[in-house]
Amino acid sequence: MNRSRKVIITGASSGLGLALAEALLRRGDHVTLVARDRDKLAAVCVRLRQQLAGARLEQLPLDVSAAELEKTVASAVAAMAGIDLLINCAGILREGYVEQLSEQDYRQTFDINYFGALRMIRATLPDLKASRQGQIVNIASVAALTGVFGYSAYCSSKYALLGLSEALRAELKPQGVKVQIVCPPEFDSPMVDALDQTRTPENKAHTLSIPKLTLAAVVEDVVAGMEQNHFMIIPGRKTRLMVLGIRHFPALSRWLADHRIHEVYQGPP
Template structure:
């Protein structure tokens, strides 16, 4: 119960074992929500539980197993939802980044990326919508990325999944507005939980023609590490959106250079953008050497 004697609002956060998910779950708990922090392996909740215990917020936190790519897990989640007095906020955070170059990625790589980053979001959202619709309120916060607005080399699978999430969220927001439900996109750039690190973990094929491009991308990311933002800022943004009484705006780009990148894409011809990226990554010189 809240200080005013009102029943606590309920928030659900997917992918809460680490990164943005863990931080968002804690910020929501601090904001007075009863948070269901979901994750594939509840044994990985130790860090989250320790933080909650240190701040005496254990009563605001419930750990629940959920694999957003597994139909039986989704069905068990639907049963769990029946026990909640309300479903006020859903943060679709579960996701990962599949690095690699398109020619060398398998179709299965793309399918796994979409299963989590896109179809997992759809599955969890469909599970909570009947509750939000009947109560005539709710907020769905989808964690997108700058990669959902701009396709970076070496991240075609990830970028495609986030572009799909953006299109889905646009339609969903318009569908749910009449029912008093807000759909929101948070679009982070580079943060210290940097999901782009997956690019560096990709095993390239022997004598891959893309090896020089991979190293060029990693070198550029390394140069930018000093400017990575604090992921707590993203978590606090999510909590502010969830707690606000007024309707939320649709997109929330956040991070150094994110708004500039998005705005430039809207106003500059693609040929100019292409030249900037190629020059930044020194791809033109690399291409010449390949010939």
């Protein structure tokens, strides 16, 4: 078995972040779980301690969009005596026609999805460098690779996260820190349950042109991908095929998307 790692996962009280925390705890890693809602996070940690006897886990209630998080993060790192792996999974989604999203929606999405990851990286970087196996995994989306109807705020933030990850991969490799990005398609999670209450029909038709995955399938591919040296981890075989199409036949992929959208188009009121 590989050596146990010291891990911080943001967005770890729900969905993918929680499922990854559970998988890494089962592997024997020491994991600090980060999320904003203190009570929900505490309840999740109680459940994990009950289910996984002997698991080493800490809870860190924190808003990754808070400007000054360095001290709080530093004490969490000190409590684990270092950090080997940072997983930036905290994310929010604001879907809607551009006319209906507010500037605040765009700013909030960037503050959490992009600046939240950047702040966590900057706060942990000295300790990641000090680790002999420092690793950063940023959870983006297929929406970092192609424009999606209704995701003007979300896509922009995930494209920015991809740009950050690409630049940091090159910059941190010589310093011994591995940077990876995960681009999943839609999967079952509380985020998607909430989206389903309000999403535009065009978004649903466009997004689901890539088949939805189960959370378990995403976790399996992410955990396997983290062990390898690929920069980009794309969960699901069909997703990887679709991404090949998006990359090599962009005009065809836009034409197919336009066709799907046209079939259900309603537009803003």
